[in-house]
Amino acid sequence: xxxxxxxxxxxxxxxxxxxxxxxxxxxxxxxxxxxxxxxxxxxxxxxxxxxxxxxxxxxxxxxxxxxxxxxxxxxxxxxxxxxxxxxxxxxxxxxxxxxxxxxxxxxxxxxxxxxxxxxxxxxxxxxxxxxxxxxxxxxxxxxxxxxxxxxxxxxxxxxxxxxxxxxxxxxxxxxxxxxxxxxxxxxxxxxxxxxxxxxxxxxxxxxxxxxxxxxxxxxxxxxxxxxxxxxxxxxxxxxxxxxxxxxxxxxxxxxxxxxxxxxxxxxxxxxxxxxxxxxxxxxxxxxxxxxxxxxxxxxxxxxxxxxxxxxxxxxxxxxxxxxxxxxxxxxxxxxxxxxxxxxxxxxxxxxxxxxxxxxxxxxxxxxxxxxxxxxxxx
Amino acid sequence: xxxxxxxxxxxxxxxxxxxxxxxxxxxxxxxxxxxxxxxxxxxxxxxxxxxxxxxxxxxxxxxxxxxxxxxxxxxxxxxxxxxxxxxxxxxxxxxxxxxxxxxxxxxxxxxxxxxxxxxxxxxxxxxxxxxxxxxxxxxxxxxxxxxxxxxxxxxxxxxxxxxxxxxxxxxxxxxxxxxxxxxxxxxxxxxxxxxxxxxxxxxxxxxxxxxxxxxxxxxxxxxxxxxxxxxxxxxxxxxxxxxxxxxxxxxxxxxxxxxxxxxxxxxxxxxxxxxxxxxxxxxxxxxxxxxxxxxxxxxxxxxxxxxxxxxxxxxxxxxxxxxxxxxxxxxxxxxxxxxxxxxxxxxxxxxxxxxxxxxxxxxxxxxxxxxxxxxxxx
Numbered sequence: 001x002x003x004x005x006x007x008x009x010x011x012x013x014x015x016x017x018x019x020x021x022x023x024x025x026x027x028x029x030x031x032x033x034x035x036x037x038x039x040x041x042x043x044x045x046x047x048x049x050x051x052x053x054x055x056x057x058x059x060x061x062x063x064x065x066x067x068x069x070x071x072x073x074x075x076x077x078x079x080x081x082x083x084x085x086x087x088x089x090x091x092x093x094x095x096x097x098x099x100x101x102x103x104x105x106x107x108x109x110x111x112x113x114x115x116x117x118x119x120x121x122x123x124x125x126x127x128x129x130x131x132x133x134x135x136x137x138x139x140x141x142x143x144x145x146x147x148x149x150x151x152x153x154x155x156x157x158x159x160x161x162x163x164x165x166x167x168x169x170x171x172x173x174x175x176x177x178x179x180x181x182x183x184x185x186x187x188x189x190x191x192x193x194x195x196x197x198x199x200x201x202x203x204x205x206x207x208x209x210x211x212x213x214x215x216x217x218x219x220x221x222x223x224x225x226x227x228x229x230x231x232x233x234x235x236x237x238x239x240x241x242x243x244x245x246x247x248x249x250x251x252x253x254x255x256x257x258x259x260x261x262x263x264x265x266x267x268x269x270x271x272x273x274x275x276x277x278x279x280x281x282x283x284x285x286x287x288x289x290x291x292x293x294x295x296x297x298x299x300x301x302x303x304x305x306x307x308x309x310x311x312x313x314x315x316x317x318x319x320x321x322x323x324x325x326x327x328x329x330x331x332x333x334x335x336x337x338x339x340x341x342x343x344x345x346x347x348x349x350x351x352x353x354x355x356x357x358x359x360x361x362x363x364x365x366x367x368x369x370x371x372x373x374x375x376x377x378x
Numbered sequence: 379x380x381x382x383x384x385x386x387x388x389x390x391x392x393x394x395x396x397x398x399x400x401x402x403x404x405x406x407x408x409x410x411x412x413x414x415x416x417x418x419x420x421x422x423x424x425x426x427x428x429x430x431x432x433x434x435x436x437x438x439x440x441x442x443x444x445x446x447x448x449x450x451x452x453x454x455x456x457x458x459x460x461x462x463x464x465x466x467x468x469x470x471x472x473x474x475x476x477x478x479x480x481x482x483x484x485x486x487x488x489x490x491x492x493x494x495x496x497x498x499x500x501x502x503x504x505x506x507x508x509x510x511x512x513x514x515x516x517x518x519x520x521x522x523x524x525x526x527x528x529x530x531x532x533x534x535x536x537x538x539x540x541x542x543x544x545x546x547x548x549x550x551x552x553x554x555x556x557x558x559x560x561x562x563x564x565x566x567x568x569x570x571x572x573x574x575x576x577x578x579x580x581x582x583x584x585x586x587x588x589x590x591x592x593x594x595x596x597x598x599x600x601x602x603x604x605x606x607x608x609x610x611x612x613x614x615x616x617x618x619x620x621x622x623x624x625x626x627x628x629x630x631x632x633x634x635x636x637x638x639x640x641x642x643x644x645x646x647x648x649x650x651x652x653x654x655x656x657x658x659x660x661x662x663x664x665x666x667x668x669x670x671x672x673x674x675x676x677x678x679x680x681x682x683x684x685x686x687x688x689x690x691x692x693x694x695x696x697x698x699x700x701x702x703x704x705x706x707x708x709x710x711x712x713x714x715x716x717x718x719x720x721x722x723x724x725x726x727x728x729x730x731x732x733x734x735x736x737x738x739x740x741x742x743x744x745x746x747x748x749x750x751x752x753x754x755x756x
Contacts, residue, residue, distance in 0.1 A: 081658060081687060088655050103688075111655055115688035277466050277489055280459060309459060310481075310493035317488075 001073025001098040003037045005057065006066045007089060007108070010042075013055040014083045016238060017046030019210050020053040021079040027124075032076035033083075034123045035096070037069050045126065046079060051207050052126050053214070054239040075102050076118040082106075085113055126241060129225050129232050135169060135193040136221040139235065145176055146212045148187045148341045148368055153205035154180035164202035166249040169193065169226075177252050178205070183334045184252060184371040185341060192221070199226050202249050207242035214240065256371060257359060260350035262323040264300065265363060266316060268347050272339040274316050278304040279332030281312055289375050290332045294325050304332075319346060328354045329377040338370035379451025379476040381415045383435065384444045385464065385486070388420075388472060391433040392461045394616060395424030397588050398431040399457040405502075410454035411461075412501045413474070419445050423504065424457060429585050430504050431592070432617040452498040453480050463491055504619060507603050507610050513547060513571040514599040517613065523554055524590045526565045526719045526746055531583035532558035542580035544627040547571065547604075555630050556583070561712045562630060562749040563719060570599070577604050580627050585620035592618065634749060635737060638728035640701035642678065643741060644694060646725050650717040652694050656682040657710030659690055667753050668710045672703050682710075697724060706732045707755040716748035 017033055025031060025048055034045040041058040059067045075098045086094060089108035097105045102117030137145070146165075154162035159181075166177045174191045177184065211233055215222065223234040233240040278290040282304040290304045298318045305311040328351060339347065344362035351358040360370040395411055403409060403426055412423040419436040437445045453476045464472060467486035475483045480495030515523070524543075532540035537559075544555045552569045555562065589611055593600065601612040611618040656668040660682040668682045676696045683689040706729060717725065722740035729736040738748040 078687065084658050085655070088651070088658065090651065090655075110693040111652070111690070112692070113659075113688060113690045116686065273466070273468065274489070277463070277468075280462050280466065281491075308494065309456065310491060312489070312491045314490065315488040 001037050002070040004068040004093055004095050007092050007094050009057050009066050010086050013044050013057050014086055016055045016214055017044045017053045018083050019214055020046040020048055020051045022048040029118055029122050032118055033079045034076045034120055036074040037072050041067050050243050051210055052241040056237045073098055074120040075104055076120050076123050077115055127230050129227055131225050133197055134223050134225045135191045136223055137191050138219040139215045139222050140217050140219055141189055142222050143212050143215055145187050145189050146208045149176045149178040149185045150205050150208045151337050152178040152183055152185035161245055161247040164204045164245040167201050169197055169199040182373050187368045202245040211240055257352045260352050262326045262351040264321045265319040265346055265348050274302045274314050275332050275335050278302045278312050281306045281309050282332055288332050289329050291329045293327045326351055329375045330372055334372045379415050380448040382446040382471055382473050385470050385472050387435050387444050388464050391422050391435050392464055394433045394592055395422045395431045396461050397592055398424040398426055398429045400426040407496055407500050410496055411457045412454045412498055414452040415447050415450050428621050430619040434615045451476055453482055454496040454498050454501050455493055505608050507605055509603050511575055512601050512603045513569045514601055515569050516597040517593045517600050518595050518597055519567055520600050521590050521593055523565050523567050524586045527554045527556040527563045528583050528586045529715050530556040530561055530563035539623055539625040539627055542582045542623040545579050547575055547577040560751050565746045580623040589618055635730045638730050640704045640729040642696050643698040643724055643726050644696045646717055652680045652692050653710050653713050656680045656690050659684045659687050660710050666710050667707050669707045671705045704729055707753045708750055712750050
C-alpha cells in the first residue's frame with residue numbers, strides 16, 4: 001500500500017474514528033486504526049466492539065485530488081501514535097507506505113516516521129448490514145433528540161436495559177425514552193421512512209453520546225438502518241455502528257400522569273437559576289434535595305437547608321399558578337438536567353400531589369416531556 | 379457587620395483570595411475567607427499558611443460607591459460556599475449581614491442565604507511587614523520573569539531548596555534562577571530599588587505560580603518587600619504574602635559553560651515542532667530522549683527510536699552551524715520547556731561536547747538562558 005493524502009482530510013477522519021477506539025480494550029488489535037486504500041480512496045476504521053466507526057476519504061472531492069492511491073492495500077496502525085503523528089506533521093500532504101512485515105513509513109516534508117504496523121487480516125470485520133428498512137432524520141434534529149433524552153439513562157448496571165435509550169418507530173414517528181427509574185425523559189420526532197416500518201430497540205447511552213459528538217450541526221439527512229442486534233447511522237462519508245441492548249424495555253407510558261392538581265408556568269431561565277442557587281448548599285446534605293412551596297400571588301418559594309452549613313430561601317414569581325396548594329421536595333440535579341434539556345423560554349410544570357411524579361413540558365409543545373419523582377423528606 | 383456591596387467587585391476579590399485557600403488544610407479556619415468591613419471598605423483574606431492573599435474593595439472608586447458599610451465588623455465564611463454563592467446571586471448588589479453567633483445573611487433580590495460563620499478572632503494574623511526596603515517591578519515583566527524560570531524548579535522534596543526559585547537582587551538587577559539539577563533556567567531584569575539593596579532569597583515555586591495567575595498583564599508596578607522569612611508582593615488593591623524557603627541555594631554560576639565547541643542558530647518555532655514530533659515516540663521509551671546529530675550543509679538531524687513502536691528521523695535546516703561535529707542526546711521535554719520559555723524568533727544553542735551541559739539563549743539577548751544536561755545513551 002502506498003498513498004499520498006491531504007493532511008487536513010486525514011486528520012479529520014482520524015479524529016472521527018478515534019472516538020470508537022478505547023485504550024482499555026482486551027483485544028489488542030482494537031487499539032489500532034485500520035487503513036484500507038482502494039481505487040476509490042482511503043477508508044479508516046476504529047472500533048471498541050460496541051461501537052465501530054468507518055470514515056471514508058474519497059480520492060477526489062469537487063475536482064480536487066484528496067488521495068493519490070499509488071498502490072492499493074491495507075494496514076493497522078497504533079491509533080494513539082498515528083493520530084498524534086498526522087496532527088503534528090509539517091506539510092499539507094502525507095505519504096503513507098506499507099513495507100515488509102507491515103512496517104509503515106509516514107513521510108511529510110523532511111520528517112519520516114517508521115511505525116510497526118499490524119496485519120489487517122486480524123482486524124474484526126464490521127457487520128454487513130442490508131440497507132433495506134432505513135429511515136432518515138436530519139443531523140441537527142437527531143442531535144437534539146439525543147441530547148434531550150440520553151442524560152436520563154441509568155448509570156448503574158443493576159438493570160442493564162436502563163443504560164440505553166428506547167427508540168420506537170411507528171407511523172413515521174420516532175419516540176425516544178430514557179429513564180433511570182427516578183426520572184424520565186421523552187422526545188418525539190417525525191421521521192422519513194421508506195415503508196410502514198415498526199421498530200422497538202434500545203441503543204446504549206454511551207453510543208448515542210459518541211454519535212452526538214461526531215455528527216455535525218447540519219440539516220443533512222442521517223440514514224438509519226436497524227437490524228436484529230445492530231443499528232447503523234450513515235452520513236456522507238461516515239458509518240457509525242452500535243450494538244443494541246438485549247431485553248425488553250419497560251412500558252413507561254403508564255408512568256406519565258394524565259391529570260394534575262397543581263399547574264404552574266415559569267420562565268425557564270429564572271427558575272433554573274433559582275434551583276441552581278438552592279442546590280449550592282443542598283449538594284452537601286441529603287442527596288441534593290430542594291423544596292418547593294406555593295405561596296400566594298403566583299409566587300413559589302424554593303428552599304434548602306443543610307444544618308451544618310446554612311440555609312437558603314428564594315422566591316420565584318410565576319407567570320401562572322393554578323390548582324391546589326403544594327409543598328414538594330425533589331432532586332435539584334434532576335430538575336436542572338430537565339430544564340436544560342427542554343426548549344422554550346417558558347415551561348409548564350404539572351404536579352399531582354407531593355408524593356406523585358410530576359411532569360415538565362415546554363409551553364404549547366407536546367413533542368417532549370421530562371418526568372421527575374419527588375423525594376420524601378419527613 | 380452589615381454592608382451592601384457591588385457584586386462584580388466582590389466576585390473578583392473572592393476569586394483572588396480563593397487562590398490561597400486550600401481544601402486540604404489541617405487548620406479548619408483556613409478553609410474560610412475572612413471578611414473585614416471598615417470605614418474605608420471591605421478586606422478579604424485567604425490563606426493556606428504558605429501563601430496569604432489579601433484583597434481590598436474600597437468604599438468608593440472613581441466617585442462611584444462600591445461598598446456601603448452600614449455597620450463595621452468581621453466574620454469568617456466557608457470559602458467554597460461563599461465563592462459559589464456570590465457568583466450565582468441574581469442582582470448587582472449584595473447585602474451581607476452578620477448576626478448572633480456569626481450566622482451571616484447574604485441577600486440579593488429575592489434570594490436569601492443564611493451561612494454559619496466562624497469567629498474572625500480565630501483567624502491567624504498576617505505577618506506585619508515594615509515597608510522599608512522595597513523594590514518595584516512592572517507586573518507584566520514580573521509575570522515574564524516567573525514564567526521563564528518557575529517551570530524548572532524541582533518537583534521532588536529530596537532537596538527542598540530546589541523546589542523554589544532563587545532571587546538575587548544586587549545593583550538594581552534581579553537575577554532569578556531555578557534548577558532541578560537536570561536543567562536550569564535563568565532570567566535577569568532591571569528593578570527599581572530605593573536604596574543599595576542586596577537580597578538573596580528562595581521563593582517556593584508554587585507561590586510564584588499562584589502569583590503569576592493572580593497578577594494582571596499591565597505595566598503597573600508591583601511593590602516587593604523582603605523580610606527574613608516572608609516576601610510581600612503588593613499591587614493597588616492586593617497583598618500577596620509568601621513564606622521563603624530556608625537554607626542556602628547552591629551556587630549555580632559555575633555550572634554555566636563559558637566556552638563552546640559547537641554553536642548553532644535555529645528558528646525557534648521550527649526547531650520546537652521538530653523536537654515535539656520526535657518526542658511522540660520517545661515518550662514511551664527511555665525517559666523521552668531524542669538525539670541530535672550535525673550533518674553537512676548546516677543541517678541537523680533529530681531522531682528517536684522506540685523499538686516496539688517505531689522510529690522517527692527529521693532534518694532541520696539551521697541558520698548557522700559552527701564548530702565541531704556533534705552527536706548528543708537529551709530530554710525532549712526539557713528542550714521543549716526551554717524553547718517555550720525563551721523569547722525571540724531565533725535561538726542560539728552552544729554545546730561543549732556530548733557529555734557536557736549545553737546552553738540555549740535568544741539571539742542578541744543576554745538577559746535569559748536555559749541550560750540542559752545531556753543524557754548518556756550508550
